[in-house]
Amino acid sequence: MIDIKLVRDEPDRVRASQLARGEDPGIVDAILAADERRRSSLGEFESLRAEQKSVSKDVGALMGRFQKAKKAGDPDAAELEAAAHHARTKAAHLSERVKGLEAMAAEAETELTALLRKVGNVIIDGVPVGGEDDYVVLETVGTPRDFAAEGFEPRDHLELGELLGAIDMERGAKVGGARFYYLTGVGALLELALLNMAMAQATAAGFTAMITPTLARPEVMVGAGFMDAHAEEVYRLEADDLYLTGTSEVALAGYHADEIIDLSTGPKRYAGWSACYRREAGSHGKDTRGIIRVHQFHKVEMFSYCRPEDAEAEHQRLLDWEREMLAKIEVPYRIIDTAAGDLGGPAARKFDCEAWVPTQGRYRELTSTSNCTTYQARRLNTRERDPNGSGTRTVATLNGTLGTTRWLVAILENHQQPDGSVRVPEALRPFLGLDVLKPL
Known part of the structure; x- marks a missing residue:
């Protein structure tokens, strides 16, 4: 939520x-108007409540004086009783008005919060304007293989996966429906090797390894920003009022909710390993072949809590760790600065790393890293002691992916050989125990 x-x-x-x-930029005026109503109602409420407290004290004092006068037979007792009655009537009237103003202030607060939740994070200067196709290419690394010069037509990852006994889409669909799959034999081992390599890199860099919950309560989903524009992507367990998460970012964002954390020695960094679930609503007909767009996959996700002034530098660090992982799998890739219209609500800036997929003749997203500034932490009430000594302040959060099931697509297609075997990238070999994946 924006400030x-x-x-x-x-x-x-x-x-x-x-x-x-x-x-719509007009929502800014609606927010300012709701904020003015809230502040005005609160101001009047506080003023009347102070008057109510004063009158209530007067009632007590007058009643005390009346009781004494009545007991002593004082002729002023009747006048004091009338004054006390008048004060009680005024106090009751003020009480009703205070309740009404309190309700008005609460209503304005609810309206203001609802409006603020509709506004995506304020983008960082330099983010490209526009939609999905308006990204800017920042860097291209490596050169795609010329399979024609090598004398053979590349197979796609699913054909390779079937030859290797690594991917079984048919039985996945039989059990779970469309966009489900089995990773079998070397396919399962390859994914585990990749994610173990990602976790090894993360922990070597100082990240705390985490295996996270994959079910989250509504307030955590909302706090992380996953129930706004893309709520239709999320699976919900209605009977339990829980949601299946599409990334461990959700669980890691909620880890320090309602806490004051210590960032005096630097960012808190976590690497979360989890299964992830996405409905892929609206993707009918897109990427129906293979494991590029599926309902369930595994992922290792970096998540960082840092001071707001350090967030942009931390964003570059996360991108560098993603570069390091991509170098290990030895595939051509490019880095794009995602356009504002293609950012999720929580992100103020996002860099995508896209690997070359030979059979598609284009780059496809493998990983991304987002700077969410204070957007998520404000919703989740994650703070730190202000270094200047003035109370607490909201921290910044960032995330970035180090490996997912989709990476198998790039590995299989870019390292295939004419006989359908696949060369294993050198960095991955110690984790897999194989140099080459061979057809069955």
């Missing part, structure tokens, strides 16, 4: 971010 102070202080910056995302 209401940012909307008040820099409304034009928020409007510009909305325009860059292709969203």
Whole structure:
């Protein structure tokens, strides 16, 4: 959730971010109006509540004086009783007005929160404007193989997977339906090797290894920003009011919810290994062959908590760790700066790393890293002690992928040989125990 102070202080910056995302900038004015109603109601509420407390004290004092006067037969007792009655009537009237203003303030607060939740994170300067096709290529690494020059037509990853006894889509569909699969034999071992290599790299870099829950409560899903524009992508267990997560980012974002964490020695970094689930709503007809777009997969995800002023530098570190992993699997890839309209709500900037897929003749996303600044942590109430000594402040969160099931697509296709065997990248061999994957 964006900071209401940012909307008040820099409304034009928020409007510009909305325009860059292709969203309605008019929501900024609606937020400011709701904020004004909330502040006005709260101000009047506080003023009347103070008056109510004062009148209530007067009632007590007058009643005490009346009781004494009545006991002593004082002729002023009747006048004191009338004054106490008047004060009680005024206090009751003020109480009703205070309750009404409190309800108005609460209603305005609810409206304001709902409006703020509709606004994506304010983008960082330099993020490309536009939609899915308006990205900017920042770097291209490696050169795609010329299979024609090598004298053979490349097989796609599914054909290779079937030859190797590594992928079984038919039985996956029999058990789970479309977009489910089995990784079998060397396929299962290859995924485990890849993810173990990712976890080994992460822990060597100082990340704390985590195996995370894959079910999350609604408030954690909302806090992480996964129930806004893309709620239709999420599987829900209605009977339990729980959600299957599409990334361990959700669980890692919720790990320090409602906590004050210590960042005095640097970022807190976690590497989460989990199964991930996505409905792939709206993807009918897209990537129906193979394991590029599936409902269930495994992933190792980096997640970092850091100070807001360090977030952009931390983002570059996460990208460098992704580069390191991509170098280990020896595939051509490029890095793109994702356009504002293609960012998820929590991200202020996102870099995608896309590997070359020979049989498709194009680059496909393997990994991404997002700087969510204080957007998630504000929703989840994750703070640190302000280094300046003035209370607490919201921290920044970032995430980045080190390996997923989809990486098998790039490995199989880019390292295939004419006989259908696949050369194992050198860095992966110690984790797999094989140099070459051979057809059955």
